Amino acid sequence: MFIQISSGQGPVECQRVVWLLYKKLISQFTDLELVDCENGFDKNCYKSMTLLCKDEEVIAELKENWQGSIQWRGQSPFRPAHKRKNWFVKVSLISVEKSELFDPSKVEFSAFRGGGPGGQHVNKTSTAIRAVYLPSGEAVTCSDQRSQFQNRQVALLR
Numbered sequence: 001m002f003i004q005i006s007s008g009q010g011p012v013e014c015q016r017v018v019w020l021l022y023k024k025l026i027s028q029f030t031d032l033e034l035v036d037c038e039n040g041f042d043k044n045c046y047k048s049m050t051l052l053c054k055d056e057e058v059i060a061e062l063k064e065n066w067q068g069s070i071q072w073r074g075q076s077p078f079r080p081a082h083k084r085k086n087w088f089v090k091v092s093l094i095s096v097e098k099s100e101l102f103d104p105s106k107v108e109f110s111a112f113r114g115g116g117p118g119g120q121h122v123n124k125t126s127t128a129i130r131a132v133y134l135p136s137g138e139a140v141t142c143s144d145q146r147s148q149f150q151n152r153q154v155a156l157l158r
Contacts, residue, residue: 001059002035002094003066006048010088013079015040015047017072017087022049025066029058042078059093066091106134109152114143131155 005021007014018040026032036050053059070089076082114128128143129151142155 001053001062003032003051003053003062004048004090004092004094005046005051006090006092007040007046008090012041012045013076013084013087014089015045016042016077017070017089018046018049019044020072021070021089021091022046022051025051029053029055029061031055031058062091063093067093102133103135104156107156108132108134109155111148127151129155131158 003025005018005025007018022034026034031053033052034049035052038047038049040046053062068091070091072087072089073085074087075085108131110130110132111126112128112130113126127146127148128141129148130139130141131152132139140155140158142151142158144154145151
């Protein structure tokens with residue numbers, strides 16, 4: 001199970017609360033592992049942090065008491081004269097389901113003429129690619145590059 005702590009579009013104080021909440025969670029639940037973080041505007045400020053938890057008891061505790069919007073009360077260290085003392089972050093629990101491995105041989109490609117800027121060349125060649133992953137039916141298109149080969153590579157990554 002992944003745990004994401006996010007400040008959303010909140011101010012730098014909310015980004016600091018992401019860090020403070022992370023420190024509180026790892027001190028309370030020692031088996032949490034930091035997987036990813038997005039830096040904020042200042043030291044010890046993060047827009048979001050993603051943690052991994054494999055312990056079912058900890059997951060149950062997090063679901064019961066830590067999921068949703070979390071209010072943190074405290075004076076702003078960045079704006080001491082600011083009247084606001086309530087800062088909010090969101091804690092989301094994201095379950096990971098085992099899925100089949102991606103098999104590139106099950107992707108069907110088709111070329112088509114791309115639109116948009118590029119002059120007459122765009123209207124004469126079929127460099128844009130539509131890739132469909134047959135097991136799920138998911139499709140992506142790519143016309144970012146000038147060659148069909150490069151667009152195939154980008155479509156596979158997507």
